[in-house]
Amino acid sequence: MALIKFIQQLSPAVYRLTVAAPEIARKHRPGQFIMLRIDGNGERIPLTVADKNPEAGAIDLIVQTVGKTTYQLCRLKAGDNIKDIAGPLGRPTAIEKLGAVAVIGGGIGIAPLYPIAVGFQKAGNDVISILGARGRDLLILTEKFAAFSSELILTTDDGSAGAQGFVTNALQKLLDAGRDIKKVIAIGPLIMMKAVAELTRPRGIPTVVSLNSLMIDGTGMCGCCRTTIGGRVQFACVHGPEFDGHLVDFDALLRRANTYKDIEQKRLAKYLG
Amino acid sequence: MTEKILRQKKQEQTPQARSRNFEEVSLGYAPERARLEAGRCLQCKNPLCVSGCPVNVKIPQFIRKIKEGDFCGAYAVIREDNYLPAVCGRVCPQETQCEGRCILGRKNEPVAVGDLERFAADWAAANAAAGKRQLASQRAARAQPAAKIAVVGSGPSGLTCAAELNTAGFDVTVFEALHEPGGVLVYGIPEFRLPKNIVRREIDALAAAGVKFELNAVIGKLFTVDELLSGKGFAALYIASGAGFPLFMDIPGEDLNGVYSANEYLTRINLMKACADADTPVLRGRRAAVVGGGNVALDAARSALRLGAEKVYLLYRRSRAEMPARCEEARHAEEEGVEFLFLHNPVKYLGDARGFVQKALVQKMELGAPDTSGRRRPLPVAGSEYELAVDAVIVAVGTQANPLIKDSAPDLETGRSGYIIIDENGKTSKNRVYAGGDITSGAATVILAMGAGKKAARAIGGIL
Numbered sequence: 161m162a163l164i165k166f167i168q169q170l171s172p173a174v175y176r177l178t179v180a181a182p183e184i185a186r187k188h189r190p191g192q193f194i195m196l197r198i199d200g201n202g203e204r205i206p207l208t209v210a211d212k213n214p215e216a217g218a219i220d221l222i223v224q225t226v227g228k229t230t231y232q233l234c235r236l237k238a239g240d241n242i243k244d245i246a247g248p249l250g251r252p253t254a255i256e257k258l259g260a261v262a263v264i265g266g267g268i269g270i271a272p273l274y275p276i277a278v279g280f281q282k283a284g285n286d287v288i289s290i291l292g293a294r295g296r297d298l299l300i301l302t303e304k305f306a307a308f309s310s311e312l313i314l315t316t317d318d319g320s321a322g323a324q325g326f327v328t329n330a331l332q333k334l335l336d337a338g339r340d341i342k343k344v345i346a347i348g349p350l351i352m353m354k355a356v357a358e359l360t361r362p363r364g365i366p367t368v369v370s371l372n373s374l375m376i377d378g379t380g381m382c383g384c385c386r387t388t389i390g391g392r393v394q395f396a397c398v399h400g401p402e403f404d405g406h407l408v409d410f411d412a413l414l415r416r417a418n419t420y421k422d423i424e425q426k427r428l429a430k431y432l433g
Numbered sequence: 434m435t436e437k438i439l440r441q442k443k444q445e446q447t448p449q450a451r452s453r454n455f456e457e458v459s460l461g462y463a464p465e466r467a468r469l470e471a472g473r474c475l476q477c478k479n480p481l482c483v484s485g486c487p488v489n490v491k492i493p494q495f496i497r498k499i500k501e502g503d504f505c506g507a508y509a510v511i512r513e514d515n516y517l518p519a520v521c522g523r524v525c526p527q528e529t530q531c532e533g534r535c536i537l538g539r540k541n542e543p544v545a546v547g548d549l550e551r552f553a554a555d556w557a558a559a560n561a562a563a564g565k566r567q568l569a570s571q572r573a574a575r576a577q578p579a580a581k582i583a584v585v586g587s588g589p590s591g592l593t594c595a596a597e598l599n600t601a602g603f604d605v606t607v608f609e610a611l612h613e614p615g616g617v618l619v620y621g622i623p624e625f626r627l628p629k630n631i632v633r634r635e636i637d638a639l640a641a642a643g644v645k646f647e648l649n650a651v652i653g654k655l656f657t658v659d660e661l662l663s664g665k666g667f668a669a670l671y672i673a674s675g676a677g678f679p680l681f682m683d684i685p686g687e688d689l690n691g692v693y694s695a696n697e698y699l700t701r702i703n704l705m706k707a708c709a710d711a712d713t714p715v716l717r718g719r720r721a722a723v724v725g726g727g728n729v730a731l732d733a734a735r736s737a738l739r740l741g742a743e744k745v746y747l748l749y750r751r752s753r754a755e756m757p758a759r760c761e762e763a764r765h766a767e768e769e770g771v772e773f774l775f776l777h778n779p780v781k782y783l784g785d786a787r788g789f790v791q792k793a794l795v796q797k798m799e800l801g802a803p804d805t806s807g808r809r810r811p812l813p814v815a816g817s818e819y820e821l822a823v824d825a826v827i828v829a830v831g832t833q834a835n836p837l838i839k840d841s842a843p844d845l846e847t848g849r850s851g852y853i854i855i856d857e858n859g860k861t862s863k864n865r866v867y868a869g870g871d872i873t874s875g876a877a878t879v880i881l882a883m884g885a886g887k888k889a890a891r892a893i894g895g896i897l
């Protein structure tokens with residue numbers, strides 16, 4: 161059982177939950193995730209840790225309401241308990257000093273990007289942050305990123321904040337201006353990560369993406385999270401969640417992400433009544 | 434005279450009824466039948482059955498108690514050697530173990546040792562709560578403070594080791610990665626073959642006897658082996674993390690929607706209760722193909738039927754004679770309507786525009802010369818491919834070692850396919866670290882995993 165210490169609405173569809181998980185808070189490294197199950201009837205879902213406070217024994221999860229489970233989670237109150245929480249899972253991000261690093265976050269992907277970006281900054285890199293979302297409501301954590309980024313670029317699809325357009329437009333500009341970017345880390349919707357990878361591929365810029373695959377156990381037992389990386393079957397929960405963006409078969413992942421779409425829509429409609 | 438009584442059949446749900454529900458297929462013996470069956474045993478001086486049992490349960494002795502009507506006593510005899518009789522009576526491959534050696538089997542049918550074991554265990558649980566609890570590993574009085582021992586994994590191997598060490602007076606904590614203890618017994622083997630309340634009962638008894646369970650604790654991630662041994666103060670470790678890392682065949686289309694590993698499919702249904710419409714979804718295929726010929730494949734095939742499939746094919750690349758599954762399960766599956774396609778192997782899956790599996794391209798096989806396993810090697814028949822319309826595929830072609838623990842303990846020696854190397858006492862290359870069960874042997878059986886747990890417990894007790 162894990163106690164919800166605090167819950168805050170960041171935007172109409174995005175919430176931050178501070179959850180008591182002392183051992184996970186102590187052990188977690190940027191890039192790792194947890195699995196949680198709200199109650200005995202619930203599904204196990206992976207969530208990336210957005211921040212942690214080892215002294216207070218707590219981790220922060222940032223959740224967007226998309227399906228029944230995330231709605232249910234965001235409707236919980238401080239003082240409620242989450243039945244099961246396991247982690248930290250997955251391999252931590254390889255953080256090293258390279259020079260200039262571009263971190264690119266799309267929508268809710270901005271949350272897991274945060275500890276990674278901070279890690280790169282602490283390791284002595286110039287961190288150029290590009291954050292994008294559909295509209296300003298979904299553009300989260302901008303102040304936190306402003307605090308350590310050597311450059312912060314915001315984009316929205318509708319132009320309600322920052323420049324109108326996609327994160328890839330911003331990245332393209334940087335690259336066209338001849339910026340010497342040693343590495344790109346992109347976390348966000350599959351479509352976004354795919355577009356980023358396509359942009360960096362011809363320039364040979366190492367690009368890391370973090371896959372938010374369907375998972376059940378998160379420990380390598382079920383193979384639900386499998387994906388083909390450079391011709392080899394890899395499990396996102398064990399070998400990932402980060403992979404070389406140039407080796408990921410995004411089209412296959414896009415298809416796979418739809419496996420339960422119909423079932424999930426029906427279930428959500430029923431839950432929301 | 435006694436030989437004239439035929440092997441007693443236990444009651445079963447009819448195939449028609451059971452292929453649409455998840456309730457247990459076999460209903461077991463009523464007491465009179467059990468006593469009749471027990472009466473068939475010759476009480477051999479040199480009982481061959483015992484030599485066939487991996488943990489040498491005192492079979493004629495417990496059968497005699499059943500014959501005499503002392504069912505609780507029978508249970509007590511089994512428990513001396515086997516910590517989980519209610520489980521083993523249901524899932525052991527008796528035909529290759531005790532019953533396979535039973536002297537009666539030479540001319541007639543062997544004594545139904547497994548069914549009798551199950552009967553004694555169920556009877557004890559239902560009728561002698563007090564007697565059973567007495568047996569539930571009471572901790573021996575020991576000089577305080579007792580040494581702390583960590584068991585990693587709560588499958589049959591970990592549970593047995595924990596029970597033994599607890600009885601010997603140690604302070605045992607079981608670390609389990611999932612939210613529910615029991616290992617394959619809860620996430621893999623379906624309810625209709627092994628009701629979960631039976632596993633739960635044993636685990637509750639263990640907890641009541643003082644064993645601590647830390648769930649959602651993924652060793653290698655939350656704590657490393659070294660952290661358990663140093664910071665956490667455990668005097669020794671028993672690793673029983675199983676072999677649950679599913680293999681795929683590496684053929685085109687295996688990433689289509691609707692293609693599952695058996696572990697995923699069964700976990701969704703059992704552990705996550707998709708069969709009871711919990712929140713975890715599962716695609717309810719109308720035409721399912723299951724690939725493999727072991728217990729795992731049969732469990733998946735029979736689960737697909739129960740989820741409403743109209744047609745379930747079992748694609749096995751060898752012939753019936755090589756099937757590693759328990760005989761009883763193969764019989765049950767056939768009675769329920771699973772269609773066995775022997776000497777068949779999928780070579781490719783084809784999907785629709787949305788990425789859902791639609792067809793399996795299958796190839797016929799023939800048996801060639803024996804391979805390293807001693808079984809005849811299946812060889813593809815050229816030009817024999819044809820398409821099978823399916824909307825769910827479940828791959829049950831085996832598992833390998835999960836790398837999580839090894840990755841966090843590089844000095845833990847592993848061999849072929851990542852399995853942990855142990856000596857004859859279950860000791861690994863690392864001081865004070867023991868291992869056993871599927872993580873050392875590769876996927877095997879419940880009883881072998883239990884035997885390994887017991888052996889390691891004795892060795893651990895010996896060094897402390």
Ligand SMILES: Cc1cc2nc3c(=O)[nH]c(=O)nc-3n(C[C@H](O)[C@H](O)[C@H](O)COP(=O)(O)OP(=O)(O)OC[C@H]3O[C@@H](n4cnc5c(N)ncnc54)[C@H](O)[C@@H]3O)c2cc1C
Binds near residue numbers: 618622728871882
């Ligand atoms: C579907 C299916 C049907 C089967 N049918 C039969 C049968 O009829 N008869 C038979 O004899 N055998 C059968 N088997 C095989 C049998 O179940 C296994 O051989 C046996 O369970 C192995 O026991 P174990 O304790 O070694 O491992 P498991 O039962 O696999 O348990 C291992 C446990 O360790 C946990 N774990 C793994 N990694 C970690 C970690 N890093 N930290 C913490 N915990 C961890 C796992 O979550 C799991 O709970 C079947 C197997 C399957 C999958």
Ligand code: SF4
Binds near residue numbers: 473
């Ligand atoms: S071999 Fe058969 S008849 Fe002999 S003791 Fe064992 S079960 Fe009884």
Ligand code: FES
Binds near residue numbers: 376384396397398
């Ligand atoms: S989620 Fe089950 S193997 Fe990755």
